[in-house]
Amino acid sequence: MSLFNVFNVAGSAMAAQSQRLNVVASNIANAESTDGPDGKPYRAQQVEFMAASMGSKSSTGVKVNQVIEDTSPAKKIYNPSHPKADEKGYVEMPNVNVVDEMVNMLSASRSYQTNVDIMNAAKSMLTKTLSIGQ
Amino acid sequence: MTRLDDAFRFQEAALRVRSQRQELIASNIANADTPNYKAKSMDFASALRDALGSGTGLTKTAGGHLSVNSGRISSPENSAQPTTGRDGNSVNLDRERGAFIDNALLYEASVNMVNGQVKSLLSVIQG
Numbered sequence: 001m002s003l004f005n006v007f008n009v010a011g012s013a014m015a016a017q018s019q020r021l022n023v024v025a026s027n028i029a030n031a032e033s034t035d036g037p038d039g040k041p042y043r044a045q046q047v048e049f050m051a052a053s054m055g056s057k058s059s060t061g062v063k064v065n066q067v068i069e070d071t072s073p074a075k076k077i078y079n080p081s082h083p084k085a086d087e088k089g090y091v092e093m094p095n096v097n098v099v100d101e102m103v104n105m106l107s108a109s110r111s112y113q114t115n116v117d118i119m120n121a122a123k124s125m126l127t128k129t130l131s132i133g134q
Numbered sequence: 135m136t137r138l139d140d141a142f143r144f145q146e147a148a149l150r151v152r153s154q155r156q157e158l159i160a161s162n163i164a165n166a167d168t169p170n171y172k173a174k175s176m177d178f179a180s181a182l183r184d185a186l187g188s189g190t191g192l193t194k195t196a197g198g199h200l201s202v203n204s205g206r207i208s209s210p211e212n213s214a215q216p217t218t219g220r221d222g223n224s225v226n227l228d229r230e231r232g233a234f235i236d237n238a239l240l241y242e243a244s245v246n247m248v249n250g251q252v253k254s255l256l257s258v259i260q261g
Contacts, residue, residue, distance in 0.1 A: 002153035004159040013164030018168075046149055049168040058154050058176070058210050060161040062168055114231070118160050122239050125156070127243045129149070133252045 002014055003129070005059040006122035010115040012052065012061030017112040019064050020047045024105045030095040034084050042094040044070035044101075141255065145248045147185040151178060152241040158210050159234045162225050170222035173215035173230070 023045050030042040050065035072095045080089030158174055165171040216222045 002150070002157045005157045008159065009164045010159045017167075049165075051165050051168050051171045056157070056163075058161065058174070060160040060165060060171075060174070062164050107167070114163055114166075114227075118163055118234065121234065122156065125153075125238055125241050128242055129159070132245060132248050134249075 002056070002058070003122050003126050005054060005056060007043060007119060008054050009059050009061045010118040010122070012054065012063060013115045014112055014119075015102055016047070016049055016062040016064050017085060017115070020049075020108045021105060021108045021112070023047050023067060024108060025103050027101050028105075031095055031098050031101075034082070034091060041074055041092045042096070043074075044072075044096045046070055061111045138255075141251060143246065143249070145244050147182060147187075148244045149241065149248075151157060151176075151181045151185050152237060154186070155237050156234070156241065158187060159230055162230045162249065163227065163234065165236070166223070166225045166227050166230070168223060172212045172217075172223075173225045174210040176210045 033042040036042050045067050046069075047067050048065045049062050052061045052063040053059075054061045074095050075093040076090045077093055078089055079085055079091045082091045085091045089122045155176055155178065158176060161174045213224070
């Protein structure tokens with residue numbers, strides 16, 4: 001029954017989008033973290049989506065292939081009173097672009113909502129199907 | 135039994151193809167953010183023709199053989215929509231959502247028609 005596969009497909013997309021939202025939350029939370037476990041400033045992370053087959057030809061789900069580290073250079077701000085400031089008074093800040101992350105967050109939440117709508121539509125179609133002949 | 139089967143065969147095939155199309159559109163929407171994903175689509179008319187049993191490859195060799203109507207459904211193909219973004223993804227979300235609603239409504243229409251057929255048959259049986 002193809003319609004049950006819609007649940008798998010939309011479910012995989014919801015899982016992937018919520019992982020993306022998770023990464024965005026980490027990035028925004030750490031936008032000011034100048035120190036990490038390795039002693040270096042936090043580096044922004046991004047998820048990479050990949051199409052994943054769900055067992056039938058017409059259904060393709062999504063999965064998070066990997067979480068990659070943003071390789072853009074760290075921002076430097078002038079703040080001589082900061083404990084991590086170098087001899088010229090500059091502090092290395094995380095390479096998190098908060099505006100980008102906000103856009104990413106909105107996009108993830110819209111995609112999540114769309115997939116919830118898909119699931120609801122599939123559910124109402126199945127309910128209709130169950131009512132055949134009644 | 136064949137007469138009863140024949141009465142429902144068309145709508146049954148239509149529902150089967152509709153649900154497969156729904157699955158396809160859900161896949162496209164789920165992958166709206168996946169880099170290099172190409173949107174898939176299906177030709178409803180030819181898929182329905184296949185589902186109605188012209189492509190089973192089985193022939194009747196004796197008069198008593200039952201007809202097989204579990205036809206295969208043609209496989210989806212990549213649609214010819216142009217790639218819009220720089221990430222190589224060709225899903226047009228607006229178009230897919232429109233197609234999704236359209237398909238859901240037509241599915242419901244088919245369900246209503248089956249219901250109508252059942253009612254007609256029942257009224258014939260019960261008098």
